[in-house]
Amino acid sequence: MTANRSLTRRALIATAASAPLAAPAIAQNALKGTKLTILAGNWYVPACNTMLDELAAEVGKDTGMEIRIERFADAELATKTASIIGTGRGADLAVADEFTTFLYASKLNDVTDVADEAGKNYGGWQQAGKDACVVGGRWKSLCIGQAPAAWVYRTDQFKAAGIDKFPDTFADLLKGAKALHAKGTPIGMTLGHAGGDGRSTNYPVLWAFGGKEFDKDGKVTLNSPETLQAIEWYKEIYQYFVPGTTAWLDPDNNQAFLSGKCSATVNVNTIYLSTRTAAATDAAKKEMLGNMDHGLWPRGPAGRFANYNINVWLPFASSANPAGQKHFLRAWYSRAFLPKWTKTGQSYFIPTFAGFDKEDVWPEDPKLKIFRELNKINRLPGYSGPPTPAAAEAVAKFVMVDMFAKACTGQLTPKAAMDWASKEYDQIAKKRRA
């Protein structure tokens, strides 16, 4: 891993000078003595954080720009970002979730030129990348990548329940969950107020059955027979879950799987990566690793869908150093850096470029190969409408998660849960349009 992520100043400058993403000549001298503060979280793959630090150091040396990285926990990072938007002070760039682009568009710099260069360099942007960053035809943020969430499951427990491969349809998944529960090895899907897993687990179910929050024009369409079908499926499968899923926050499904309490759950590759790391010294984890694999989201009546967290670079309009912002972003998207960073993450975050399919960025581990496919089926909340502040607000209020949870736990009937959620969506949409 170390060899992959070694980033030399010479390589960076050589690539920057030859690639379309070469920093404009003016930047080199003009940036000397300027400052650039970057807010970042802590990606779960530590080497990815280290590479960001190294890149900042190299760009700093190269330009004479003083680059400082401030790290925060995820929730704190979001709050800090919001306060910078509100006050217009504090940093120049930030790593953020995709919704921040729509929420803060008027307070972000236009980075369309960098986006176009990066797009040309890597065979064009995928739709998810454009959806996450383009507002009113202009790039107001740049997509770092999406963190695909797959089904991670125990092959030994599935086989013991008579299931040879991960179910390909929702009907089969339900049948499988019932068999696994009977064997004392239940599955689990996050139904709690988990910022990441709450989304990636629940939106795909709605879409697979044909339910949609909004239509193409942004009109609320949640109240539909398709949504009802999705809720009824969820209510049925819930009885075969490991207990406690309505309280699951982001770490809980990882813990449940790693402790052997659940045989399958939806997650990014971190459950697998942490098991693989632990397997080097822990015999039990080594055995678990041999019995782990990943499965695609099953197909529903309307198709196969997924929803992942997307990280973007937010270029604050309040920055006193917009040239420094763009210079750093160009270095990030350079051929010397981005492919290596992607490979280091082992498909933890995958940049949304069509041409990445042909790049040497994919993990060699056969059990991680599936993430390459997952990268193509992501949809953003708000689908089939455009991602909007209304969709972002519904995510922040956990309306979708609670709709399913209310029906699953019997607090409301499936129809009443759908009506409740529809009313919430109507109120959000009305307010956001007003």
Added chain:
Amino acid sequence: MSATVTPVPTRRRGLVWLIDNERSLGYLLVAPVVILMLGLVAYPFCVAVGYALTDRTLADPGVFVGLDNFIDLFDNQIYLQTLRNTVIFTAGSVAMRLVFGVGLALLLNEHFRFRRLIRSAVLLPWIVPTVLGTMAWLWMFNPNFSVLNWMLVHAGLMKDGFNWLTNPDLALFCVTLVNAWRGTPFMAITVLAGLQAIPQDLYDASAIDGANKLQRFRFVTLPLVMPVLLTALVLSIIWTFSDFGIVYGLTKGGPMNATQVLATLSFQQGLAAGNIGEGAAISLTMLPVLLILIIWQLRRIRRSTVA
């Protein structure tokens, strides 16, 4: 012999007058506090009121919408559920603090070995940072590895343990309990201070009059400790009503908003969703309750000062 009088510069004369004049000196002395209050309390409060009357988002100044934000709230089921949760959370926590706090104070007022050490140790929940204490409780209630469930199951008392944070009612009880755990030491130490101020003579006199322990508590301790108790009670209500950290750390308002309180909803709406106008309106709905309590408390303090 002629005396030479050095004229005092005009500016210095002004300063001397300001200090010599009792009225102006009073204003001068109180000015720093007034400036601090205006800057740190009045200004943010006025800004919040201003935000609540607009449809402002973090990125857009918005337009004046009057009371629309407040009217919309009362038509929103999540808000109404949150309001109910906040009342239960506050009432439950303050009741627990009162019972455990007074009980603890009475115990700590007795003479026993290591009394000072134990009095200090009792303060730990209050001293420990909220996040740290909450993380410890999160592990105890964890849906996968609850140590409480482990004990219950291994003691043969239950087969599977409780769904602490999964069951909506139990989850609300859990966040209330943790808040009470954190606030009880404050109540206990405050009441203890009140207990220690009661002269021993009164207890001796009541004992001579034939009062038993319960009667001594009812007719001597309680009336004399009441002013301190009420102060602690009012402060506890104010702090609990606006508590954020414990709920956010334990459940983030889930499951299904069963533990959502006004402070967490305000954060969720104002910062996470960027809807700062509505977020401000949510937090301002705490104002009437807090204002009544504060005014009542201030009047009580003023009365006791005059007396």
